[in-house]
Amino acid sequence: MRISELSQRTGVPVPTIKYYLREGLLPPGTSRGRTQADYGDDHVRRLRLIRTLIEVGGLAIADVQAVVAAVDDETLSLHGAFGVAHDAITPRHGLGDDGERAAAHAVIDELVDGVGWQVRHQSQSREMLADALVMLSRSDLARSADDLRAVAEEAQVRARADLAAVPTDIARSEAVEYVVIGTLAGEAMANALRRMAQEHESGLRFEPPPGNLTAGRP
Amino acid sequence: MRISELSQRTGVPVPTIKYYLREGLLPPGTSRGRTQADYGDDHVRRLRLIRTLIEVGGLAIADVQAVVAAVDDETLSLHGAFGVAHDAITPRHGLGDDGERAAAHAVIDELVDGVGWQVRHQSQSREMLADALVMLSRSDLARSADDLRAVAEEAQVRARADLAAVPTDIARSEAVEYVVIGTLAGEAMANALRRMAQEHESGLRFEPPPGNLTAGRP
């Protein structure tokens, strides 16, 4: 298909598609003469990935580049590609001073050791967790080691299930997309449910219903 | 204290503090003559909240405004303020067409009904969840109702614990800050742990160790 059809099918404006081509997010179509190129379903798929990463994941163009590079790099193992992609979609803040971060990393090392995980020392998710711990301790909301461990074990159960859901009979690049989208959407889902649960619990705790028994009528 | 000291204590540049004052994120100090105003610990605290929301929560200035408005509005009940604040810190995407969203909302209604939650119909977290469900179904990653419910029940346990941790002997405004920061940091923590668990599990599943035990070598 040509660029206008690609645009119609994905809802992404033609100039934006051109922009993504320039930035290397989208591979060029197969050229048919100097004013014509042919795009396929791969491009539709890739465009969906890009829009998802940008709109839902809130990623910057540069980070999207890193993800698609990992998706496309056939020399990476599946595990290696997951790692690169995961690092790319992880927000980096670098909160706190050296002391605060060192303390956070000590807690993290102990936790990772305790649950027996194999997580690269330079994994960005360690930094992400460090950011969260710094923020919590600054606001006197520090979690206990037991608490942390409980959340970690919960996370492991879910992670195992998520990875088990990745089909084994698909192309490597598709599997990487699968994991990236699954991670972002899975987190959004879990976070949304948590907020909804908080709203419910906050109502119970701080705003007893005007009626009588358990819950009133709106 | 004067603005320069406020700047030093928080690490936020003076022009930026002035900008926040202009935007109404930070209340003006008590004026002492025309070229002098006095700032207090409240301002230090507020500034920390603002920076956290912006840097870690990734909120836009307008959304920070909504949060501080909820924090400051003494006419709101605690539950009401949580709701406003929660809505403000929730990303809005509006993914998918009417059909997709209606389907997602049907699933959500059934879920909320099933677990017996009281969640405002116009709560932004419903929209957030709808976004996640649309994204998942588009990528053939749709979760079963049982799955959703399991995650929801997990979320409820955590939400209850989070709210129980809110001290009851502090000012209302502090409690709102508590919940906002706790929500953002708690999510970041849970998400980071999940990514770490995924990295570990992915290693086990797709990249067996070069050693000897379970599986073969890559």
Add this chain to the structure above:
DNA sequence: CTAGTTTGGATAGTGAAGCTATCCAATCGA
């Protein structure tokens, strides 16, 4: 009491990010 600095407040300017718009010659389709 002065001279220089600092302050609050107002206004204008900056830089990055993510698109959008315009041009152009080649070529496609009617």
Add this chain to the structure above:
DNA sequence: TCGATTGGATAGCTTCACTATCCAAACTAG
């Protein structure tokens, strides 16, 4: 054949979150 469309290149736009510059008032060091 001839207007419309295309790929490709270049330039412009908009928003956002800050920064920088001014200015007169007032504080402070000597």
